[in-house]
Amino acid sequence: MWNGKKVSVALPTYNEKESIRACIDQFFATGVVDEVIVxxxxxxxxxxxEVAQTRAVEVFETRQGYGWSLRKAVSEATGDIIVLSEPDGSFVPTDLFKLLSYASDFDVVFGSRTNSALIWSGANMGWFLKWGNWFAAKYLEFMFNTVALTDVGCTMRLLHRRDLDRITPHFTVGTSHFGLEMMLLVIQSRARFIEIPLNYKERVGQSMVTGSFRKTLVLGLQMLFFITWSRLRAAFGRGPVFAEPR
Known part of the structure; x- marks a missing residue:
């Protein structure tokens, strides 16, 4: 509970058997997390x-993909504040407090993994991945005239329930650029948002996407196309139409 609001954490899992239990326990150990949905x-x-040895609730999604998994997890979350993260050890659960510290002033708080001072030794954030994310974020910032952005691929973020509910009907992506789609929908819904730097550590196990240069390059190009396509749709009046906030 945070300021009288229930806090839920949503975690997708595919190849995190060795780290997921510790991640769940660390989120609950913060003392403010009421629910973890895996x-x-x-x-x-x-x-x-591993999940059964914790207080987390496990749900299942057979459609393979990062986006499908996160969409299922957030749809099952019951909190007033929903935090997305990953259970691979790359994020620090206590960074939750950084996100929460902005929750009173902003509807959505995005994390960023590109601040060099917070990138730990061994983290999967080499030159190409760091500057590729930065470039895509700046392109998005330019195309939509947003607040400062430095990362389009950071899973860890916070949304208030009312804002998540407004964008959920417009989700279409079930693959690796789902996080970008969510960011674009937040921008277009005119929610108040900010990006803050988070710790980024070495993950346990191998990433299915960013562990491969070719897959990372393809994903980056896909993201740039998606940003451009979304901006053109908005320019021609074909963008998403959102319900009024409650």
Missing amino acids: CNNNATPGTSE
Whole structure:
């Protein structure tokens, strides 16, 4: 609970058997998390057994993909404040307090992994990935004239329930650029948002996307196209129409 509001954490999992239990326990250890929803996305055998040893609720999504998994997890979350993260050890659960510290002033708080002072040794944030994310974020910032952005691929973020509910009907992406789609929808819904730097550590196990240069490059180009396509749709009056905030 944070300032009288229930806090939920949504975690997708596919290849995080070795780290997921510790991640869940660390989120609950903050003392402010009321609920952790883990979406098992055809995860490694033994993952469910690890989750069962915690207070987390496990749900299942058979459609393979980062986006499908997160969409299922947030749809099952019941909190007033929903925090997205990953259970691979790359994010620090206590950074939740950084996000929450802005929750009174902003509808959405995005994290950024590109601040060099907070990138830990061994983290999967080499030159190409760091500056590729920065470039895509600046392109998005330019195209939509937003507040300062430095990362389009950071999973860890906070949304208030009312703002999540406004953008959820417009989700279309089930793959790796779902986080970008969510960011674009937040921007177009005119929610008040900010980006803040977070710790980024070495993950446990291998990433299915950013561990490969080719896959990372393809994803980056896909993101740039998606930003351009979204801006053109908005310019021609074909963008999403949002319900009025409650």
